Amino acid sequence: MASYDIAYSKLKEDEGGFSLRSTDPGGFTYMGLTRKDNPGFASFNGFRGWDTVARWVAKFGGVGRAQGKIFPDEILNKNVKAYIFKNHWQRFKCDLINDQHLAAHVYDFCFNSGQGPKIINQAFKLDPVNIITEDTVNKINAGIPVLINAIIYNARIKYLKSLTMTYKGKKVATLAKNPGLLTRAESFKNYNPYGKQLFSFKMFWN
Numbered sequence: 001m002a003s004y005d006i007a008y009s010k011l012k013e014d015e016g017g018f019s020l021r022s023t024d025p026g027g028f029t030y031m032g033l034t035r036k037d038n039p040g041f042a043s044f045n046g047f048r049g050w051d052t053v054a055r056w057v058a059k060f061g062g063v064g065r066a067q068g069k070i071f072p073d074e075i076l077n078k079n080v081k082a083y084i085f086k087n088h089w090q091r092f093k094c095d096l097i098n099d100q101h102l103a104a105h106v107y108d109f110c111f112n113s114g115q116g117p118k119i120i121n122q123a124f125k126l127d128p129v130n131i132i133t134e135d136t137v138n139k140i141n142a143g144i145p146v147l148i149n150a151i152i153y154n155a156r157i158k159y160l161k162s163l164t165m166t167y168k169g170k171k172v173a174t175l176a177k178n179p180g181l182l183t184r185a186e187s188f189k190n191y192n193p194y195g196k197q198l199f200s201f202k203m204f205w206n
Helices: 003-014 039-043 049-059 074-087 100-112 118-123 132-143 144-162 180-185
Strands: 164-167 170-175
Touching: 003 074, 003 100, 039 049, 039 074, 049 074, 074 100, 100 118, 100 144, 100 170, 118 132, 118 144, 144 180
Parallel strands: none
Antiparallel strands: 164 170
16 A cells, blocks of 8 residues: 655655745645645644644744745644645545555645546546545556556646636636646656566657
């Protein structure tokens, strides 16, 4: 089974710390958790997560100085990790996926996009519900890992290119203002679990 600790290490590296930018639709964010999508972190296991993040932003002197910072608060950061495990990793059934890379890819896509589960199910021609189901997991585990990864990657890229946002009163491509979304997706593209290239991977990319 896939390791949450390994997947979380990459997520933490990709997400960074505190973020609040006008071009980011996620808004007030800490280590990938957006306040608008994760209200439960306000009182998780009795810990007032969002109040704690706000206090650290103030300690750093405001949003500008706190931007990108992972706050030196062991209790806060442990609770972030525990919250993501319970409300994202387990919810997306990533602990049931056999392959580490595929589990991390599913987790990253679904964590980073509210429509991730639906897009993945559509790519596998399953019921397009916006949750990872047992059928989704079975499809992933039964397939050839490099092919499954290509299917998820291609669906993710197509979805990202379809996104738009309003910026300064105009409708623009989301990737134009958030190119990091594409960079992040592309970090999962090249996957060869065989140790050597048995065939050309180019045939799987759109």
